[in-house]
Amino acid sequence: MTRTHWAAVTAVVLALLFAGGAAAVTANGPETPALPGAGSADAGFARDMAVHHQQAVEMSFIVRDRTRDQAVRRLAYDIANTQANQRGMLLGWLDLWKLPKVDAGREPMAWMADGEGDGAGHGGGHSGHGAGGPKAKPGALMPGMATKADLAELGRLSGRAAEVRYLQLMTDHHKGGVQMAWGCATLCTTPVERELARGMVAGQQSELDLMAGMLKERGASPTP
Template sequence: MRLPPVLRRRGVLVVVTAVLVVALSTLAFRLWYLWPPADTSVEAGFARDMQTHHAQAVRMALIVRDRTTDREVRTLAYDIATTQQQQAGQMYAWLDMWGLSQASLGPRMAWMRQDHHTGAGAAAMPGMATPAQLKQLEQAGGKDAEILFLRLMITHHQGGVQMAQAAQRSSQPQVRRMAGAILAAQNAEIGLMRRMLTARGATETPPASG
């Protein structure tokens, strides 16, 4: 059975569009591989520093899974650990493909401060828990561990959101997509963790002592 001319033209248009999409994707990948970002670029800095940031989130998630039996907290911790391990693996692979080292000789977080007029400067990695806070989480248990984890992870996610927002100025679509995925996931999880704190009768900021 012969298709009507209108349907035949639509079919040809769909095929041509698909071929163009594949061709453009292939070209983008070749450019990504043949002309990699510079060692001091936003892309390289984001890939390196977000791996470090993700590694601490994974560590906190694994700690709390051993410190509580609460299903909701354990599920959240598992989701954070698996998602961020996978993303860190992708960023490791980027650096390897670009022929760049996993560590930079320059100051950490300089890529977030790059500006046409001021140049680059080092900055603290936002949202990171201190060694004392990590030790406190390791020593806590039950509801106390849950509340501490939620507070620390909210702050940690807020820092991750800042880093992902800065990475969206990248010229590389793969990097912008990764940054967008981090923004969406971590903003959603911040909202969830705030609700979980409320359900446990706790606030985002611990009450002042004294």
């Protein structure tokens, strides 16, 4: 098992322990809040961001094997490690809430468009996917995500060409991720999940600045 896989497993365990402990403490208080429901922003963000993160991990592993540039390999490792850990936390919460990790009946990021509630305190009217928010490009599941053709192209490239394409794809990926994380920071009601979302925004904004500089060093722009 790789270091990243161990990190993901550890993240699930920590997420369950943290959330379980919080629930136990709250249960002794005057009121126990309702767990998020299947249609809540909390659940929608956890499901969608887990998928979004998985692709970032995949792209990072691809470029790791396509270049020897230490700066790009280090960035790819950091992204893969961070997002695998966060993905483990998101999936751990879904397990804790006894909710499915996949919901084929719901359009990705629909929770951002309407902020629909389901008895767990969610309400909305916030715009998002499908309502004037970020749009996925043809062939991509969610905004910022690469298509199968993009991934195949990255896998065929090597050296500087692979570095540039990875940085371009990851720039788009982070921009979509930041939009989604802001949605959770606004709509989610689970405090620890909102804090994670805010941390994602800060971390990915910082990496966007770093990648812009790396592309400039290679004579390239974020958009191919």
